[in-house]
């Protein structure tokens with residue numbers, strides 16, 4: 001009874017705390033927040049200046065008194081204090097939109113598969129000190145599969161490849177749990193790094209990370225049958241130190257990122273190899289599902305299908321699958337509790 005009342009007064013939320021983007025789903029409402037996981041800090045006052053999209057605009061353009069912090073690295077909290085402040089900021093933002101008394105929310109939050117006890121605890125603690133009254137953790141690959149409306153609780157195998165900015169997770173799911181998985185620190189950010197390195201080595205051009213990401217999203221393709229596309233990249237000439245413009249093709253970008261793409265494909269192959277045969281048959285029938293921002297890399301689905309000999313599908317709206325999954329859990333928490341990571345016993 002008391003819980004029910006609390007429920008009515010609180011804005012419970014599902015959170016995808018990503019290396020690049022943080023999304024918040026609010027119960028009965030949907031996705032309310034979708035912002036870069038970036039925080040601008042004023043060093044003079046040690047206060048947060050701004051968070052999210054506005055902080056991203058400052059990237060690479062700040063004077064000495066502003067520090068831009070990305071508090072997550074490879075899906076894991078690297079700066080606890082800043083992460084906590086960022087979560088608090090988002091919770092407050094959700095609460096601002098309602099009037100009257102608001103109780104502390106229940107939070108369902110996705111975490112990577114391969115994390116230590118300490119890293120997992122850090123996520124819980126960050127949410128609690130940001131104001132959550134209960135924190136429930138779920139493996140983010142499982143959340144992505146739930147968000148993609150896959151029947152995760154059935155006795156049927158499915159493979160989801162969740163590739164974001166900081167890491168790629170490959171998970172085989174059956175009966176509501178993870179059967180086999182691989183994770184690798186190669187995803188969108190690494191592809192951007194590859195492009196920066198390629199420009200340095202081949203064009204003597206120093207490229208900023210924002211420009212590298214832009215060119216990737218604009219023209220990168222990884223399949224071999226794509227038509228030639230050109231674009232200009234701008235940066236600083238390493239020899240003269242002056243601004244320089246270079247025309248690149250999708251072939252250049254493909255070459256720049258090919259090693260990383262191959263590593264992702266190999267990790268999928270390894271995961272298939274350690275998966276029990278009955279489940280491999282199910283995966284073949286359903287196809288491998290791609291989720292996360294890097295799932296949108298043009299031709300990635302084709303390359304994986306060619307190499308692994310299993311059909312591949314990019315799920316609908318791959319950037320929001322994890323948060324939608326946490327939302328589905330939140331809406332039916334009592335019945336879906338078994339999908340959550342069991343709480344650690346304190347002591």
Ligand SMILES: Nc1ncnc2c1ncn2[C@@H]1O[C@H](COP(=O)(O)OP(=O)(O)OP(=O)(O)O)[C@@H](O)[C@H]1O
Nearest residue numbers: 018019020021164165166167188292293294296297
């Ligand atoms: N059309 C696109 N083509 C290629 N990459 C893209 C595209 N759109 C977005 N991305 C990349 O997707 C990544 C962001 O994806 P996402 O929001 O799923 O990551 P994240 O959840 O923050 O990170 P992680 O899950 O690794 O912690 C960025 O690296 C971005 O450059």
Ligand SMILES: [Mg+2]
Nearest residue numbers: 018019164292
């Ligand atoms: Mg993610």
